[in-house]
Amino acid sequence: MKTLIKNGLVVNATGTGMADVLIDGETIAAVVAPGSTLLGFNLESNVDVVIDVTGRYVIPGGVDAHTHMEMPFGGTNASDTFETGTRAAAWGGTTSIVDFVVQYPGENPLERYNAWQAKAAGNCAIDYGFHQILSDVQDSSLTAMDELIEEGVSSFKLFMAYKGVFLSDDGQILKAMQKGASNGALMMMHAENGSVIDVLVSQAIAAGNTSPYHHGLTRPWQAEEEATHRAIMLANLTGAPLYVVHVSAKQAVDQIAMARDNGQNVFGETCPQYLYLSLEEQLGASSDEWGTFEGAKWVCSTPLRSRAEGHQHHMWQALRTNDIQMVSTDHCPFCMKGQKDMGLADFSKIPNGIGSVEHRMDLMYQGVVDGHITLPRWVELTSTTPARMFGMYGKKGVIQPGADGDVVVYDPKGHTSIGVQKTHHMNMDYSAWEGYEIDGHVDTVISRGKVVVDNNQYVGTKGDGKYFKRGLSQYLI
Amino acid sequence: MKTLIKNGLVVNATGTGMADVLIDGETIAAVVAPGSTLLGFNLESNVDVVIDVTGRYVIPGGVDAHTHMEMPFGGTNASDTFETGTRAAAWGGTTSIVDFVVQYPGENPLERYNAWQAKAAGNCAIDYGFHQILSDVQDSSLTAMDELIEEGVSSFKLFMAYKGVFLSDDGQILKAMQKGASNGALMMMHAENGSVIDVLVSQAIAAGNTSPYHHGLTRPWQAEEEATHRAIMLANLTGAPLYVVHVSAKQAVDQIAMARDNGQNVFGETCPQYLYLSLEEQLGASSDEWGTFEGAKWVCSTPLRSRAEGHQHHMWQALRTNDIQMVSTDHCPFCMKGQKDMGLADFSKIPNGIGSVEHRMDLMYQGVVDGHITLPRWVELTSTTPARMFGMYGKKGVIQPGADGDVVVYDPKGHTSIGVQKTHHMNMDYSAWEGYEIDGHVDTVISRGKVVVDNNQYVGTKGDGKYFKRGLSQYLI
Amino acid sequence: MKTLIKNGLVVNATGTGMADVLIDGETIAAVVAPGSTLLGFNLESNVDVVIDVTGRYVIPGGVDAHTHMEMPFGGTNASDTFETGTRAAAWGGTTSIVDFVVQYPGENPLERYNAWQAKAAGNCAIDYGFHQILSDVQDSSLTAMDELIEEGVSSFKLFMAYKGVFLSDDGQILKAMQKGASNGALMMMHAENGSVIDVLVSQAIAAGNTSPYHHGLTRPWQAEEEATHRAIMLANLTGAPLYVVHVSAKQAVDQIAMARDNGQNVFGETCPQYLYLSLEEQLGASSDEWGTFEGAKWVCSTPLRSRAEGHQHHMWQALRTNDIQMVSTDHCPFCMKGQKDMGLADFSKIPNGIGSVEHRMDLMYQGVVDGHITLPRWVELTSTTPARMFGMYGKKGVIQPGADGDVVVYDPKGHTSIGVQKTHHMNMDYSAWEGYEIDGHVDTVISRGKVVVDNNQYVGTKGDGKYFKRGLSQYLI
Amino acid sequence: MKTLIKNGLVVNATGTGMADVLIDGETIAAVVAPGSTLLGFNLESNVDVVIDVTGRYVIPGGVDAHTHMEMPFGGTNASDTFETGTRAAAWGGTTSIVDFVVQYPGENPLERYNAWQAKAAGNCAIDYGFHQILSDVQDSSLTAMDELIEEGVSSFKLFMAYKGVFLSDDGQILKAMQKGASNGALMMMHAENGSVIDVLVSQAIAAGNTSPYHHGLTRPWQAEEEATHRAIMLANLTGAPLYVVHVSAKQAVDQIAMARDNGQNVFGETCPQYLYLSLEEQLGASSDEWGTFEGAKWVCSTPLRSRAEGHQHHMWQALRTNDIQMVSTDHCPFCMKGQKDMGLADFSKIPNGIGSVEHRMDLMYQGVVDGHITLPRWVELTSTTPARMFGMYGKKGVIQPGADGDVVVYDPKGHTSIGVQKTHHMNMDYSAWEGYEIDGHVDTVISRGKVVVDNNQYVGTKGDGKYFKRGLSQYLI
Ligand SMILES: [Zn+2]
């Protein structure tokens, strides 16, 4: 199967250029000057499919490096399976995800890794890789880190919150980071001070403050800033590279910026929700249907932050200055009915998570339209840097020969209306992005050479996606 | 003329990939998977020249955005003409320079621009563009800025030092920056407090401290840090983007880092001399031939800084953290005999400048070998970012279809010995880099599709290089 | 003449204590436990006057280290003479001022000093000292600095604004600071970038923006921050101690804080107007009488800053953290009629200055009432630190034996209404503080043992005040 | 008993003045101009004792706010009892200590407070107060905080290290700080990340690195910086004032400085050992007697820091800039034989502590001689600020009427040689300060009006010292 995508503006991380892209089988075979007859040889007449994308952008498929498909959490599972979640991702122009294998205390990381491989195998619409979550860092966990790197799992996530579930204490984090410093693994951190948050939550519930709004109030920016700084210091002490997930507080950004100015390999990821949504507007929302429990739709951690405090504005700036390097979704959807509503009487019982895997590329493109970021920066934040950060670059994250044929045709003159009755393929009974309007449209999505979305149709097949064996980070300085 | 460069590792700013590069005429026509028969069509047998670069790097030609060919200064001229200087650049893997048109007080900027065009026309070995130096910012200068942008001169350099020669006062700088903020020009700044330096120099000379070492002592880091901060504040006030040339003091780097963390479009350039050389070792050198005047070989401004103070180490770090974005040479060579020796009795009479245009790519590659930077970062610092910064990207700074056929084949297993009796094509009677050994070698240099250096031979012709009409900066955030 | 002030709460800079204060002649002879019969000896029956101050505060007389009595400026003179201005100061609990001798370009500093001594001699109600303003730093100025220190003038003020009137260029400042570093003089700086301001003012006037509000807009915080940083760097380079006058921008405060954290002897003074008043409310005011020219009442430099930008709030904080060390008035009054109205058509013609010498102690006490500062901090900011900073401590700035009998009895249960028809003894036809209500009252003011204000009466005599020969700063670290 | 100290230079925190000090009973009754006949009355002939201190300093007695007399720790007790320790303090010019009541997990804070009162009662040479250590912050602990404030215990110390012994987790710290924010208590923090240190210690011991030098290496500056930042953030979140004990790392100082610049009530204490001693010279020492175990003499926590890293130099600077506000000793002595030698085979078994209570005033005075601090700053750091910080000012920390008669006569022309065979009254078999020579001498020490040390004799009696019931901090901004 040979496909020629012609007359598009190819957008890579450092700039743009008019070029035709030839995909041969699963791989990009050539990038050629547009309309080139290439020394007399007519490419167009020798391929199976020609897609004319005049006036549109040709970008490397999105890489969402932070998803939680069917993750077990708080007695329920994230509502998207690998099947539904990756299909929704494809709809939105994302052609690779990196999901998290969960290891709870006492469990064996390698066994869990195998279990997750089994869950995903044959079910995915797009390619997928895995990070490994470590909770209690046992001696066997340290050994497993070496083995998992061999398996293509080169990044390990630790938690400074969720005591008894995920939390590692600082000594455990230290040991895992020492291992990371020696074997090249990238250490990922959920940076919130759980011990502080647990007290604040207890106090809030005891005081009768049970609504979702208090989820935000009981996870103050200080808890994130503190944990971020602590993680940075542990990284400094060990020499490990550090990647802070879902940064939402501007003060945490400042800590990351200082560490970087100081020469440390410290990186930060943010998510669309921290750029667009807020404590006041979403967590504080109420509706006819749900009353003040409406806010439960946006209960996630780190929480949505106060717009009055200016976090959202600061986060867009940090994307420009590269103090935050990339945008993932932390996709972890739950339905309101039967899942989120477990916390009707107590916000701390609400499963934490928002579903966005379908909308990330669109939401970030809107940042281009709104003047927050440039067109190349859009690609860099959503595809190139995620690929480099997590050892996928070359195959993913760039339009160049030898790369996987993961290509998205994006139409800047198109339009996308987000909402459960509109664009919505995630397995959720609501949309966290209801009513958002995007001045652009994902026209065609090609995954390893195969068109999977086109003309507003999903034309792929369950199992199209393969496991991606990642290398070490290609972004370290 | 069709050339195929096959089996190389193409290095772009975000990463590497094995690919063959096809140049058709002056332009890159295609980048294809290595060894690809491309749908049955045999590229290799249809081109004029095939260059097999197995085991070597294929990089976009170097862009040196700061040179001063035959610049009149202090009663003499920089010793490299456009002819000799650009040929030396080609020898070193640089295929584009951006030189400075000089406007002295009272002169008309446009007239000077035309004069410089005349000097360069027909003489250059590689492509060239121009920045415009403004001294007294007359009302007509502000008008000229608009006109020069139309001519492809989209960056304007001001000086905070050299009173009576180049210096603009803060009010003049303000006016130029206001214009830059409105027309998109990038404002470049020589950031040293000339008023302070003039006093220190007078005091040193009066005290009998006349040797080149005192050139360094009378231009202390405080003078650079102060001016850098001042330029940043004027940029902040006006909204103009700012590019600080030849940053050498770590404290100046810190000012730039702070401005960037704060969201300002502030950029810094450094030069190889600030990474490798020092006050103690070079300005303080003595020799049989020249005694303590030996240091005159390295008299440039900003000056070489004290190694004891740690500037060099900090500058390499800043290259990693992107607090400094690119590396130019500030190539401004003078011979010791007949030029530098004008200052035998008074260091302030020594023409300021070092010649490095030939060695930048090699010296920075050595930074890869030494573990300071990565391979893609090497290309980013020396080619991609300079091209983006100064509105040349797409044609320059990247290996992609549609780009100019400016390609360098670099051999990581080769070796280069620098010295006047060894590799030295600049018109100077000494080398500032005498004795430097590089663990790599520029094998082949192609400029707009034409091989100009190959097999340690210059095979180009005077006049190969054309004027490059630059656009606005493509690097602004 | 012996006076016993009994039963008061003596407030010094580090804390308070109940104590009786005995003044013998011009000097505090003893501080004794209240009601003490002192080994059987009855103090009370052996003195000439007993003042019972039960329930009130006994504080060292205020030291206002920044006044401009009858200063020639812009073709007119500040409207308070040494006679009227020092009498108003006494009314407000200030018993010492340090005024500025003006040296314009070409003038001899020592001659000017003598002229100022002549102006003040025999006219003052309270003690006075002098700072010396230097404009063009001639070689003879540097010599004069040594001589003036012998005369008790140990601080020298330079200007980075007011070109052609006061401005010294950076080289001149450097030379003066080198001298200060060697002879111990404290260098004072008016830190605003005059070159930038002159352009902005010209542009505003040319655009028809002639009202007082534009005085504020054309002196933006960047101009102050920049000059503050520049002064700090020149101080860093020379080793001179630096005192920045009338700091109003929070960004300038940050520069001072950074310099201090870095170990430099850098100090900042603010004034009541920068704590209470703003661009929006005062410079932007309009009235029936004056229209938008109403704002002229508050035209001073540095200007009142935007409340929306938060400078006032930050300045109170800096007073708490000691990033700003003291509060002076920069008293420089002009009448609206015949003086300020010179700028009716052009704000740049409005004489710059506000009159506050009478109200500083009250306005800062209100800061205690409002919870901004503590009671001892009030005394430290207005009396102790000014005395230490300018070499007067021991005689001024503290209640202790051997100190001058400069004592103020302040009633925290009293009340003071400020306004031209109310408390107003300055020679001005309006009050910059009209309508301000103070929850406290200056009951009694004693200057070198003589009661000069009591029971809302001025009971002193012209000429009571003597010249104070100051020593070097006692505040350096 | 009436004592007149005549002809001395009284040194208070803001400056000096010649004055005679009259003590009547236990209290300073008057401070009078020297040689004053006070309205004809001859003080000198009416007192019991006249001490002529011509040429010497009269200072408020030292306040050492951090001591651990006979503290149970690691199966042994600090070797100084309240009797021996306070007597040694008196020898050194310290007239007040604040010691720590220890509450271990499960214990009742109030009971422990009573136990400590019993230990001290009748045994002390000088006045003493108590801080309360809290470990597990039980609900009853929070209640006890209110009750203890009534008892004069207004400061509470928590530990971020020593798991299972002292450590409070962050949630517990949060709760204690919430209480402190509401009742005005000052929260003290031992800021080291114990979880990290425990791992590093285990790894060192497992690797056979058992000598005292490794005590330093396993408590790296990152562990202190991190915990300091964490404590600051918890204080920020709750609004509690924070006092960080025994700050030794320059990076921790920077965190404190930033918090203060930001307006937080955050304070830092350092100790003489962090100013003078180092990892390399002391922890790394070896001797004939002890071999490399010699370093055990200086095993304390936080540890002595590397001189190569520059902490000591930075700490002196921080004392000048007031980024560190005061100097205590953390006096916690252990003998080498029978105590320190418990750790011969394992540095982690060495009881942590250094004895310095006798030498603090001398060691800090040497800082005046060496040009690090001024004479008034010496008094401020060692007496006035400690008194203000911990609610003792007025009675302690100042020479003024109404203050306790705690006065030290210090001779700047005297000399003190420190060493076990020289000046040494602490109950230790070695001196941590052996060989230190001080260019000054404690001549006379008066505690509440009674001479307790004079003429190199201890002339006091066990039980002279009384419990001091402290108020809330008088240093908050
Ligand atoms: Zn998380």
Ligand SMILES: [Zn+2]
């Ligand atoms: Zn940065």
Ligand SMILES: [Zn+2]
């Ligand atoms: Zn997550």
Ligand SMILES: [Zn+2]
């Ligand atoms: Zn240059």
Ligand SMILES: [Zn+2]
């Ligand atoms: Zn003034």
Ligand SMILES: [Zn+2]
């Ligand atoms: Zn401790």
Ligand SMILES: [Zn+2]
């Ligand atoms: Zn500070």
Ligand SMILES: [Zn+2]
């Ligand atoms: Zn302790």
